Structure formats: structure tokens, C-alpha cells
Amino acid sequence: xxxxxxxxxxxxxxxxxxxxxxxxxxxxxxxxxxxxxxxxxxxxxxxxxxxxxxxxxxxxxxxxxxxxxxxxxxxxxxxxxxxxxxxxxxxxxxxxxxxxxxxxxxxxxxxxxxxxxxxxxxxxxxxxxxxxxxxxxxxxxxxxxxxxxxxxxxxxxxxxxx
Numbered sequence: 001x002x003x004x005x006x007x008x009x010x011x012x013x014x015x016x017x018x019x020x021x022x023x024x025x026x027x028x029x030x031x032x033x034x035x036x037x038x039x040x041x042x043x044x045x046x047x048x049x050x051x052x053x054x055x056x057x058x059x060x061x062x063x064x065x066x067x068x069x070x071x072x073x074x075x076x077x078x079x080x081x082x083x084x085x086x087x088x089x090x091x092x093x094x095x096x097x098x099x100x101x102x103x104x105x106x107x108x109x110x111x112x113x114x115x116x117x118x119x120x121x122x123x124x125x126x127x128x129x130x131x132x133x134x135x136x137x138x139x140x141x142x143x144x145x146x147x148x149x150x151x152x153x154x155x156x157x158x159x160x161x162x
Contacts, residue, residue, distance in 0.1 A: 011023035014154060015148060016151050016154070024068055025070070025097070027061065029051065029057055029058070029061045030061055030065060032051040032052075032053065033047060033053075033061055033062065033071075034070075034091070034097075034098055036050050037085065037086075037087050037091065038087070038095060039114075042084040042085060042086065043083075044059075044085075047062070062085055065085075065091070066085070069090045069091075070087070070088060070090055070091040070094065071085045071086065071087060072085070072086050096127065099116070102114065102116075103126055
């Protein structure tokens with residue numbers, strides 16, 4: 001098998017939704033911005049302070065996340081001109097990704113920086129995936145992936161070096 005060299009731009013054109021998602025939200029700074037947005041951060045200076053990103057990096061990532069429809073930019077001051085960044089419905093749907101990273105990091109890397117509490121009942125919880133059909137908890141050992149013909153052909157082309 002020849003070495004596989006996939007450019008980020010190739011990920012966006014892949015038939016695989018994981019590849020396309022990684023191209024959009026796989027950047028560490030994007031993930032840090034998402035973490036902070038879910039913790040309630042809204043303003044540029046606060047994102048910079050809580051993530052440690054440089055102003056340039058943060059500006060680029062916020063602009064891209066707005067272009068992708070993950071965040072929406074809203075003006076909150078005219079003098080001086082200031083904006084805040086709010087999660088859109090598309091952005092809110094990334095919550096499970098952040099929760100899975102949180103759980104994995106807590107289990108395997110240590111730390112307990114955030115406790116998750118269900119607003120309705122006050123119970124602390126750890127996120128888990130469950131089957132929508134039967135309600136059983138799911139792990140990688142419980143799921144079979146069925147690869148589409150288009151993605152199978154793409155994988156074959158990459159392994160053949162075409």
C-alpha cells in the first residue's frame with residue numbers, strides 16, 4: 001500500500017462526513033472556541049483570554065466559524081464598535097462533540113474542570129451515546145459501520161495512489 005497524503009482541502013470534498021467535519025471543526029482553536037461558547041463566552045476579548053489564542057488566530061477562526069454558520073456575529077456596541085459571537089442552531093449541534101471530548105479527556109487524561117448538571121433535575125451526569133431504537137448505551141464494539149459505495153471507491157483510490 002502506498003503512503004496516503006491527504007490535503008485538508010481534499011477532506012472537504014470527501015464522501016465521508018467525518019472527513020468533511022474534521023476539515024471544518026478539527027482545528028484545535030475551533031474546538032477551544034466551541035468549548036468557550038458552550039461555557040457562555042461571547043466576546044472577542046473573553047475568547048482570547050480564556051483560550052490563549054493570539055488576536056490574529058482568533059479573528060481568523062471566528063470569521064471562518066461565522067462563514068460556516070456555526071457562530072453568528074451580533075453588534076452589541078457602536079462606540080466603540082464591538083461584536084459578540086453566539087452559537088447558531090448548527091453550532092449548538094456540535095455540543096455532543098465537545099461533551100465526548102470532555103468525557104474522554106476526564107477519563108484518560110485526568111482533571112475535572114467542568115461538572116455537567118442537568119438543568120431540569122439537578123443531577124450530575126457523564127454524556128453517553130444511546131441507541132435511538134432500544135435505548136441501550138453504545139460503544140464502538142456495539143456498532144457496525146456500513147460504508148457507502150462512493151466512500152469505498154474513494155478509499156480504494158487513495159490506497160492505490162490514484
